[in-house]
Amino acid sequence: MDATERLKKDYPWIQTPLIVQAPMRLISLAPLAVEVWKAGGIGFIGAGTDVSTLSSDLSTAQSLLQSSPTSSTTAHTLPIGIGVICWGASLSEALPSIQSYRPAALWLFAAKSISEFSTWATEIRRVSPQTKIWVQVGSVKEAVSITKAVKPDILVIQGTDAGGHGLVNGASIISLVPEVHDAVQELVEKERVPEPVIIAAGSIVEGRGAAAALALGAAGVAMGTRFLASHEASISKGYQNEVLRASDGGQTTVRTKVYDTLRGTTGWADTHNARGIINRSYGDAMSGMTEEENRRLYEEEVGKGDGGWGVEGRMTTYAGVGVGLIKEVKNAKEIVEEVRDAARRVVERLKLERLDEKGSKVKL
Amino acid sequence: MDATERLKKDYPWIQTPLIVQAPMRLISLAPLAVEVWKAGGIGFIGAGTDVSTLSSDLSTAQSLLQSSPTSSTTAHTLPIGIGVICWGASLSEALPSIQSYRPAALWLFAAKSISEFSTWATEIRRVSPQTKIWVQVGSVKEAVSITKAVKPDILVIQGTDAGGHGLVNGASIISLVPEVHDAVQELVEKERVPEPVIIAAGSIVEGRGAAAALALGAAGVAMGTRFLASHEASISKGYQNEVLRASDGGQTTVRTKVYDTLRGTTGWADTHNARGIINRSYGDAMSGMTEEENRRLYEEEVGKGDGGWGVEGRMTTYAGVGVGLIKEVKNAKEIVEEVRDAARRVVERLKLERLDEKGSKVKL
Structure with missing residues (x-):
């Protein structure tokens, strides 16, 4: 099964190329995550370091999902994700909500150690086996050690261009995604480690960046900054302006x-x-x-x-x-659809500009 | 005429997607630039801040080109380029060599001011009208002011991932190429400025990065670091290792x-x-x-x-x-051919993974 097929099996409501709304602490809450789901993307509630409101956020999401005319076809999970900043969030406090709401995905970021990531993954899988484990990394070294120890379902590879928190030093996804891809493939082949699906993040705000990420080897893209300018973001007007x-x-x-x-x-x-x-x-x-x-x-x-x-x-x-490519506040649903459609058109353009073996450009 | 057609008209020996070998001071000399030409790319002699050996470098290039069995079909220019660091190089010293050898391209970088760029461009165009003007930029602001003032034939957009010199602060090409593209289009439409062709640079070392750059809107890619590991680079073994x-x-x-x-x-x-x-x-x-x-x-x-x-x-x-994606020293010709072919295969892969309107992946 290739990466796209796996994504469609694990998140049956999605459309491809997959557009993910990255968790943003205090900003991406249930209304945003659910709108992204409506458009065939995956939305994340940004719990961050504080999971004390997680249960009520998930309850809100559940209500919004149930009231949607296009209600989910999957009964096994709540078709949204939760993002946690592991060094600050309480695992024991988060587990009961995860167990009772079974979110489709848990996005883990910034644990104090690899073993802290492993503990989170093991415990989440124990209480909610259907919940997929996503881990965000920013270097080849992190990607390799986390793939070995945590066996994540998804590796989110964040380029240094990204907004908000990430590694002090870093690369953009241009070389980081291919280098991580190759290093992970080597682990898969030599050490029989389960292969994670790769999602790229960092300065992707529209179709051209999304198509570039697919060319680099990602199976989908995550965007944060683009959703700051969405009607459903919990954000002040001053920030959004x-x-x-x-x-x-x-x-x-x-x-x-x-x-x-x-x-x-x-x-x-x-x-x-x-x-x-x-x-x-x-x-x-x-x-x-x-x-x-x-x-x-x-x-x-x-x-x-x-x-x-x-x-x-x-x-x-x-x-x-x-940020310079964002000119307008839109509905999250519209953002997901626009970026996905624009990425498709870029792929179509590259296809039409067929580069033949003689090197001349042939318009088909 | 679109960007690829313009490239093929101005540099008739090239194959597409265009692979450019970026000028590297003291490292990319005539043997490297000519090997890149043999493979249907554009190679640059890195004159840098010192043009005192330019005439002898160009003479060497001319000999190498004449002795090649696949000698150039264009008699109007020498089918290689020259890269200068404007703040340090002497324009008056460079002009006689440019006039007598008529290189296909002059890559201008790091002038003290926009007007210094303009002076270089004007003087080069005066002594060798066939020589195309390339200007390297690292921000939207630079791209806009240089497009207006210098009217370059090519804008080389360098992401901050690039090796060697560039702007202290910067973005990767993921958002920089699309944002520059849009800003330049606006100038072209509103102020009737001649449209420059966009070449992307910065962390592109192989086919996936090259294909990503095309998705972002570039008409070709420039690579420096990849050619450090070429047999024709003038580089010490310690550096290359x-x-x-x-x-x-x-x-x-x-x-x-x-x-x-x-x-x-x-x-x-x-x-x-x-x-x-x-x-x-x-x-x-x-x-x-x-x-x-x-x-x-x-x-x-x-x-x-x-x-x-x-x-x-x-x-x-x-x-x-x-740099982590470079594993082997190769001939420059092989590097150009490999990256170009791999980029074509990536485009082919994206095309085969056709993303249909229903969002399911259809293998054609």
């Missing part, structure tokens, strides 16, 4: 620990930081302002509401380098 | 100014640094060793020959994040 405004993301976003520091989300290991739009907090930190003063100004800014965002603002605006 | 050894380039390479500082190549603007494999020079610089001491140790290492390269060595090893 910044996503629409920002362009040239290689110049206007940065990977840093500054925003985590100011917000007090300080449990992240030294290996991880996060990419966000450059604003005054970052500029002041780079100019040598003390952390104390910068945090005081940040906290003042929190009171300003939507006015606190922007180049001259101080509110954290996590986003990936692909 | 490192290119074969290194893997997981997101973790094992870094963008930094440290190597330039130690080697005394200090004319680069603050906006530019370079990506190389992490070694002791970099580690010591990060641990706070003085520049003076680090340079002394570097200069000592120079005497060690091939032994000076490696993780514990100090010799500069510029390479892109795609």
